[in-house]
Amino acid sequence: MKNSRLFEILYLxxxxxxxxxxxxxxxxxxxxxxxxxxxxxxxxAGIPVFTQKGQGGGIRLMDQFVLDKTLLSKSQQDxxxxxxxxxxxxxxxxxxxxxxxxxxxxxxxxxDWLEVDFTDWGSGTAERExxxxxxxxxxxxHPLTFTYYNSAGEKRRRTAEPARLVFKGGCWYLLAFxxxxxxxxxxxxxxxxDLTLEQEKSPLRRPPECxxxxxxxxxxxxxxxxxxxxxxxxxxDYFHPKQIAxxxxxxxxxxxxxxxxxxxxxxxxxxxxxxxxxxxxxxxxILAEEIKKSLEVYxx
Numbered sequence: 001m002k003n004s005r006l007f008e009i010l011y012l013x014x015x016x017x018x019x020x021x022x023x024x025x026x027x028x029x030x031x032x033x034x035x036x037x038x039x040x041x042x043x044x045a046g047i048p049v050f051t052q053k054g055q056g057g058g059i060r061l062m063d064q065f066v067l068d069k070t071l072l073s074k075s076q077q078d079x080x081x082x083x084x085x086x087x088x089x090x091x092x093x094x095x096x097x098x099x100x101x102x103x104x105x106x107x108x109x110x111x112d113w114l115e116v117d118f119t120d121w122g123s124g125t126a127e128r129e130x131x132x133x134x135x136x137x138x139x140x141x142h143p144l145t146f147t148y149y150n151s152a153g154e155k156r157r158r159t160a161e162p163a164r165l166v167f168k169g170g171c172w173y174l175l176a177f178x179x180x181x182x183x184x185x186x187x188x189x190x191x192x193x194d195l196t197l198e199q200e201k202s203p204l205r206r207p208p209e210c211x212x213x214x215x216x217x218x219x220x221x222x223x224x225x226x227x228x229x230x231x232x233x234x235x236x237d238y239f240h241p242k243q244i245a246x247x248x249x250x251x252x253x254x255x256x257x258x259x260x261x262x263x264x265x266x267x268x269x270x271x272x273x274x275x276x277x278x279x280x281x282x283x284x285x286i287l288a289e290e291i292k293k294s295l296e297v298y299x300x
Contacts, residue, residue, distance in 0.1 A: 005030070006038055008027075009028070010047065012024065012027070013049065018052070019059055021036060021058070024059070049062075127189075130189065130195055134174055136197065138163065138165060140201075141202040142202065143160065143162075143200065143202050144159070145198060146196070147192070147193050147194045148187055149193075150191070158178060158187075159180060160177060160179060160185065160187065161177040161203070161205065162174055163207050171188060173186050173187065173189065174187045177202075184207060184208060220258060220260065222255070222256075222257050223258060223277065223280075224253070225254040225255075225256070225276070225278065226276045227254065227275055228275070229250035230274055231274035234271070253278075268283075
């Protein structure tokens, strides 16, 4: 408790530069005598704190204390603050308090230089609550029990020991030790529902250095695509300019690689008649067959 109080005093001194013993005592709900003992402890620990009498006086820190003691350059301080600002985008709330404290500690003004949103358009409160719960399970080492849908749409109840959150290919994944399978698995967050945080602690396990990627990222296919001019806005919005080769008539040629899965089929079909798959031939046949099935639905 004392260590926590000493840090709080130091934080307030860094933030306000001068505070009276009475203000500290009221804030921390202790006596002024205790505050003066704490100040002596800080001084004994090498913190350049001193008292100043008279109007505008109080307990103060030497002006150069922050820069001398952090051992971090201004650019290094900025890197820490910028990294925390990015972490806030994942939905963390405790980092916001850390951000404000470090900003005061470094005596730097906060900068809203970055805004990152990892959620999908239209994602709701449930997705954000799930993310926060999974994050807590990782940090506090609590097992999670949840319903999981595999790539075939089959659902099973799983209990897993979360180890790490992974953001890859535009999707969030959870690396965890599955108690059901007694092995390491990667779960896609969007397929997890009905999450329950178990009360017991997970054993400390070290994930393997190289874990096979989830099924969605295992096998890629090299595609050569030709888009109609009317699809240009989507093409330029989605693909990297180096992947796009404009043709004189306004069509766009795209060379790209994607994981071979159901998502790729849905993505290509979403362009309708504005897309022609040039290669590989196998994917031309896949799209043709899927379009044929769709026509049969409307012909019946």
